[in-house]
Amino acid sequence: VFNQANGRIIIASFASLVSRMQQVANAAQRHNRKVAFVGASMVDAMRISRKLGYLDIPDELIVSIEQARSMPDPDVVIMCTGTQGEPSSIMGRLSTGTNRLFDIKPGDTVVLSSHPIPGNEESVYRTINRLFQRGANVIYDNIAPVHVSGHASQEEMKLLLHLTKPRYFVPIHGEIRHLKQHAHLAETVGILPENIATLENGQVLEFVDGEMRMGERVPTSYVFVDGSGVGDVSAEVMREREALSRDGIVLVNLRLARDNNRLLSDPEILSKGFGIAQDSDEIFTAARRKVTETVSRANGSLQKDVEQAVGDYLYGETRRRPMVFVTVSRF
Template identity: 90%
Template sequence: MKQRTLRVIPLGGLGEVGRNMMAYEYDDEILVVDTGIMFPENDMLGIDYIIPDMTYLKQNRAKVVGIAITHGHEDHIGAIHHVLEEIQAPIYATPLTIGLLEAKLARHGMASKADLHTVRAGESVQIGPFKVEFFHVCHSIPDGVGFGIETPAGLIVHSGDYKFDHTPVDNWPSDYAKLADFSQRGVLALFADSTNADRPGWTPSERVIDGAFDQVFSQATGRIIIASFASLVSRMQQVANAAQRYNRKVAFVGTSMLDNMRISRKLGYLDIPDDLMVSIEQARSLPARDVVIMCTGSQGEPSSILGRLSTGTNRLFDIVTGDTVVLSSRPIPGNEENVYRTINRLFQRGANVIYENIAPVHVSGHASQEEMKLLMHLVRPKYFVPIHGEIRHLKQHAILAETVGIPAENIAILENGQVLEFVDGEMHMGERVPTSYVFVDGTGVGDVSAEVMREREALSRDGIVLVNLRLARDNNRLLSEPEILSKGFVIAQDSDEIFNSARRKVTETVSRANGNLQKDVEESVGDYLYSETHRRPMIFVTVSRF
């Protein structure tokens, strides 16, 4: 008889923030939860984004019976088109998430390839051996859910991204009743979001932003420009509501924000009367004090609307003195320099800039410590597994779990690829499956390896010096002076002396080389340049023989 084993295989989002993907496997059937991307860190040079390592799924392609998505943020849906290139399986999500998935797949020409199924919060769907119950959670995008996953091995609760907001903008609180119901039925394991595990207390309600907006709107005498995430639909609602309260018209700008606004309005997640909205062209002809513009760029992305406004390169409108700019967001770690640079430039152009330090114009979408404890008390799981976070978040989340009485041996801190098994109601560590960074750069997926990254790093630090040798066919006689060129090393035209000496070193080295000529020249030029500059440019030697 086959063992009744539930295997849990984290493929992304454990030990890092982003590219969330978890595989639940029972009896040769696999349910995938979420298909996210991760944004590159500052030293992942030239990379667009990172996707989960799907080696395990590719090896077990036939077993995948479904993909369930918790909500429409990029770190949960962003890799869907890469996944569908590897895996054929139906996708299950709530109406807004389906709407956002459709738009994304259409952009990648894959609309027809996907088998999308709408499941509303509160409903259930049977996916192979998994009965998946969608329960509503508050988050910084509407229609987010967590999953109760009933398996023959026991009931799993997968939180998704959540917070316990008692006064959410859409008046739809997290589904406490369902969580209590799970606990009545007995929960084998809780897998819960750890993003804010090192934040004490309780994340403020989205509603506090209304007060901050009131203050901004009542004081602004010119235009108001509010930047936020394109997916922060509830913030669009709050901006529209504030516009209405203060008799301004609102213009949404930017493709992604307009797309999300339209989808959310169509599906009823956004309630903005037609006559409150104007196009940016119309907005330009209205008096400044009658206008609010909402756009993207709150992370300081240079190519976003706000980024272009800060450098004076936006096409349809510019910053003028008297504008009030609100960054309704918080910098994602690693983006601080870009965000503050954007703020500084906006100040330079005459705007008054309001950001999180100045006024409470943003709150997090993730639970803080007290909410995390509440979730554990509501769900009362036997085992606890912190997910979504760096090691420090997972560790703190585990410490919190201990404080509410979950024994240390019932808590598993996993990293990507570490399989967890549940057999007869007991948790065990399983094997490790491959997981590595899969870099997406341009149209290439996975063709930037760690070594290519190290080369980019070396090139970025001290540049490159190129030595071109023309030698006789049969011996190491130089047919002409060695040619030396550089990029990113020094101001070449000011460095004749260094390059002349380097040429002499090369000539010398060539004349006495008897082993590997290229390597010898590389070393002697490298050593000489280091002695002169204390820099180690990459040295590249080409040899032509005639």
């Protein structure tokens, strides 16, 4: 990467990955470039690592981002966060042109030095596409061996277990499949199977008189945060919101005679989020006729019948199922 890049090199990495910082610093020194660390977490990790002796970077190799902006592009390397396409990260903001400290420009080489965590693929590739659109040359794991793992290998995990010699072992990082493999690894270094606990969310683990045992299971579920409320949004409300976001809403207003439920005027139909670019007038005109027919033969369940009739008709015409609400005013 350093041999081929003619402009600035911008490298995204996890802020906690100290070894990658050292690799970048070493490469920058060999190619006569200065390194600027950007982002609070990246800068803090760099400073603490240097103070504790985990990073060996000469003072003259490090510049501020303000200094880097005024230097010739071939003399600069910038390290920042955002390998997973997080919108609030430096790389995420660079891809949308909303970063305050500096911006992407044609000729930049951007390196994403880790492959997407499962579930992040869409945001990562969206960020890559935007960076290309802004003129950068993006290098990522699919096209070059730039990935570096921040996780321990199996042999390193074994070494840690040999050094600490725990009596009990509880793997805690990853999904169930990862926890099971980690537990099996602990068995291979001599930890008794009965002293290994693979837990799921809500499972209580107790230690009584120095002995480990499984406790009761605590009910757990997702807790929705909505504005200032925490946990007060039910799953039913979330399903309704999903339906609204997917197909919109249709409101039907009926003006009826108080004594005999006769329509006093044509049904009024309004929609939000249920856009029909073509033939919308014809569809709603036909829907009004369906409403009129349904009202004329309704028997005790007027609103429910109208909701069903309008919903079925709109689905038949558009293959969409908006939420249908019926209001009735009697005069």
